[in-house]
Amino acid sequence: xxxxxxxxxxxxxxxxxxxxxxxxxxxxxxxxxxxxxxxxxxxxxxxxxxxxxxxxxxxxxxxxxxxxxxxxxxxxxxxxxxxxxxxxxxxxxxxxxxxxxxxxxxxxxxxxxxxxxxxxxxxxxxxxxxxxxxxxxxxxxxxxxxxxxxxxxxxxxxxxx
Amino acid sequence: xxxxxxxxxxxxxxxxxxxxxxxxxxxxxxxxxxxxxxxxxxxxxxxxxxxxxxxxxxxxxxxxxxxxxxxxxxxxxxxxxxxxxxxxxxxxxxxxxxxxxxxxxxxxxxxxxxxxxxxxxxxxxxxxxxxxxxxxxxxxxxxxxxxxxxxxxxxxxxxxx
DNA sequence: GTTATAAACTGAGTATACTTATTAAAATAT
DNA sequence: ATATTTTAATAAGTATACTCAGTTTATAAC
Numbered sequence: 001x002x003x004x005x006x007x008x009x010x011x012x013x014x015x016x017x018x019x020x021x022x023x024x025x026x027x028x029x030x031x032x033x034x035x036x037x038x039x040x041x042x043x044x045x046x047x048x049x050x051x052x053x054x055x056x057x058x059x060x061x062x063x064x065x066x067x068x069x070x071x072x073x074x075x076x077x078x079x080x081x082x083x084x085x086x087x088x089x090x091x092x093x094x095x096x097x098x099x100x101x102x103x104x105x106x107x108x109x110x111x112x113x114x115x116x117x118x119x120x121x122x123x124x125x126x127x128x129x130x131x132x133x134x135x136x137x138x139x140x141x142x143x144x145x146x147x148x149x150x151x152x153x154x155x156x157x158x159x160x161x
Numbered sequence: 162x163x164x165x166x167x168x169x170x171x172x173x174x175x176x177x178x179x180x181x182x183x184x185x186x187x188x189x190x191x192x193x194x195x196x197x198x199x200x201x202x203x204x205x206x207x208x209x210x211x212x213x214x215x216x217x218x219x220x221x222x223x224x225x226x227x228x229x230x231x232x233x234x235x236x237x238x239x240x241x242x243x244x245x246x247x248x249x250x251x252x253x254x255x256x257x258x259x260x261x262x263x264x265x266x267x268x269x270x271x272x273x274x275x276x277x278x279x280x281x282x283x284x285x286x287x288x289x290x291x292x293x294x295x296x297x298x299x300x301x302x303x304x305x306x307x308x309x310x311x312x313x314x315x316x317x318x319x320x321x322x
Numbered sequence: 323g324t325t326a327t328a329a330a331c332t333g334a335g336t337a338t339a340c341t342t343a344t345t346a347a348a349a350t351a352t
Numbered sequence: 353a354t355a356t357t358t359t360a361a362t363a364a365g366t367a368t369a370c371t372c373a374g375t376t377t378a379t380a381a382c
Contacts, residue, residue: 010276011182011197013295016222018179019339020302021172026340036172037368054330061177064331066369073367090330090377115171121301122294130294133287134174140282141181180369187370198338215360227339229361234337251347251360 021118028114032107037062038079039111041070045080045096046104052091061142079103182279189275193268198223200272202231206241206257207265213252222303240264 025036034042037060044059045051051059057067071094074080079100085091096104119127186197195203198221205220206212212220218228232255235241240261246252257265280288 008292008296010280010292010295011186011272012201013292013299014175014179014182015197015201016299016303017295018175019222020299021175022339024302025172035367036176040173040176052330061180062368063370065333065371066367068331069368085330088330088378092331111172118302119171119298121297126290126294126297129287129290131169131171131174133283133291133294134171134178135169136282136287137280138174138177138181141185141279142177183369196337213360223338224340225361226341226363227337230338246360249348249360251345253361 024114024118025111028110028117029107030110032103032110034103034107037066037070038074039107041067042074042079042096042100042104045094046101049095050093052085052088052093054091056094074100185275185279186272189271189278190268191271193264193271195264195268198227198231199235200268202228203235203240203257203261203265206255207262210256211254213246213249213254215252217255235261 022036025039040060041056041062044056048055048059053067053071054064056062056071057064060067062070071080071082075082077099078097081095081097082092085093119130122130183197186200201221202217202223205217209216209220214228214232215225217223217232218225221228223231232241232243236243238260239258242256242258243253246254280291283291
């Protein structure tokens, strides 16, 4: 404690936890080139046919801009396809490619292992409480699990209660 | 649930929690222009005299590159000063300016309120368990509170156990 | 049927948060 | 005393994750 100024403020710890989580994600994937966000979007697109980008953004809890960038990268790598929608020419319909599915199959086990390792310092009871608390916070602040998806979340749309 | 694909995977929830945390931070500050990372560094520099950047990086749990960028921005705004160190001319000594202290005084209450609001969905017992679990995870993965500070954490330095 | 509004996306800009490579200075080894 | 290694900082590059402004297309109002 003499050596650092960690005040253990929630916001600080949450930021570091995210960094740790991403770090473990990357090492667990070893040679595979895939970021957590790319994985989330690939998974979302794999689970649902013909999503447009705004829909992906809502499901992945990202803004439209970030979503557009990430989908573009996935498209460039041949992991997803993108076409202008017939019914609504403003929107682009996104789908996984066979390559995308193959990649998802290769990484799914490794990602599960990463999640386990991340939470390994907690015993099963602690782990369940931790995840329940996490979910509770998100449900309160973001209506996760409800039909109301607003996004984005970076700045200015959270009012103090 | 029909509306979204939230699988409630830990990594996913942690990322969204971080987004919510940052969002609440920004709205709680209202007109004040300060990011969470800038606040962390400003706070670190306020609490310790004559830190060099690598030291700040260790204390704030950031890599040298990010720390350099953020300190540069703070310097540009006149919130910190930076000079080449006398004892070690490789390193730069950083200190808060009076403006920096003034800003810290203005925002400290608002930031406390933000932390409270973030965790408001939890009752006191839940809140304590949540923070204890959070700390436990970080201590295990990062030696927070110990003298061994390694950083950075983004990629590749976490081995699966 | 035209007009106003809203929605999907894009582009530019800012700020993390890392990576590798490079430079310079200090510490260590022999 | 010199050669090696380590350390502090920077530079360039990538990938989030937002902001706001703008374009195109669809929907709603009238």
